[in-house]
Amino acid sequence: IVVVGATxxxxxxxxxxxxxxxxxxxxxxxxxALKFAGExxxxxxxxxxxxxxxxxxxxxxxxxxxxxxxxxxxxxxxxSDADKEEQVLEMGAEDFLALPFxxxxxxxxxxxxxxxxxLRAQKRQIESRTELLKEAYYDYLTGVYNRxxxxxxxxxxxxxxxxxxxALYMLDIDNLKSCNDSLGHSGGDRMLVLFTQALRRNLRADxxxxxxxxxxxxxxxxxxxxxxxALLNDWLEAQRRAHPESTIxxxx
Numbered sequence: 001i002v003v004v005g006a007t008x009x010x011x012x013x014x015x016x017x018x019x020x021x022x023x024x025x026x027x028x029x030x031x032x033a034l035k036f037a038g039e040x041x042x043x044x045x046x047x048x049x050x051x052x053x054x055x056x057x058x059x060x061x062x063x064x065x066x067x068x069x070x071x072x073x074x075x076x077x078x079x080s081d082a083d084k085e086e087q088v089l090e091m092g093a094e095d096f097l098a099l100p101f102x103x104x105x106x107x108x109x110x111x112x113x114x115x116x117x118x119l120r121a122q123k124r125q126i127e128s129r130t131e132l133l134k135e136a137y138y139d140y141l142t143g144v145y146n147r148x149x150x151x152x153x154x155x156x157x158x159x160x161x162x163x164x165x166x167a168l169y170m171l172d173i174d175n176l177k178s179c180n181d182s183l184g185h186s187g188g189d190r191m192l193v194l195f196t197q198a199l200r201r202n203l204r205a206d207x208x209x210x211x212x213x214x215x216x217x218x219x220x221x222x223x224x225x226x227x228x229x230a231l232l233n234d235w236l237e238a239q240r241r242a243h244p245e246s247t248i249x250x251x252x
Contacts, residue, residue, distance in 0.1 A: 001025070001110070004033045004059060005050040010077065014048065017103050018110070030059025038068035045114045048097075051078040051088060064092035071124075073117040075109060139211040141189055142196035150210035150218060157208065157220065167221040171199070 001022045003011055015024050022045060027033035030049075037044055049060055060076065063069045073094040078084055080098040088096055094113045097106065137149030145153055157166070173195055180188035196209075199217065203209060208220040
């Protein structure tokens with residue numbers, strides 16, 4: 001626990017409350033506390049900031065604006081003041097502890113803030129891992145599976161249903177190179193995104209779509225009944241007749 005600008009009585013109380021659970025580091029000023037927190041951020045559970053002057057509010061702002069310390073929870077300790085409480089909470093403080101207080105209140109507030117900070121840290125780790133997995137298995141532009149994700153999805157697909165069929169479709173946008181040449185790659189990318197968005201709106205939850213490295217979009221319509229496959233093929237045939245300038249082929 002990092003304590004900043006505390007009175008001797010407050011420092012003594014915090015030390016007694018958390019004796020055997022946390023070490024307490026005391027700093028008279030915010031600058032040295034911020035430097036210490038940046039260097040030891042992984043070891044710090046909470047900062048208790050005694051906020052009596054405008055410079056103390058600046059210390060809170062420094063903690064919450066620094067990339068190294070922004071995720072360290074801060075409890076502001078000050079005389080009861082609704083306006084100040086609202087101000088520091090808006091600045092990013094996790095809690096406001098109004099003077100005077102008892103040891104039981106301090107322990108409960110610190111435990112709650114530390115628990116919340118740990119949950120947020122776990123959430124950030126999960127989101128980070130999720131983002132890494134997304135980058136590994138999804139196409140960054142269109143949001144559908146990339147080649148690796150396609151192969152992974154195929155491994156988990158169920159092709160053993162006796163009363164259903166699985167249909168594989170390969171879709172390609174005509175004249176995409178001409179679009180890139182005339183509008184630039186950003187124009188071609190925009191066309192791919194719009195195409196994929198339209199495709200995904202018409203896929204079922206169990207269907208699998210992927211954008212391969214060679215520029216084709218693959219769709220596995222898993223567990224399609226013969227009636228569903230016939231409806232889709234009829235739709236593709238209707239699109240082919242409606243757009244004779246495009247290349248739409250139904251291969252069986």
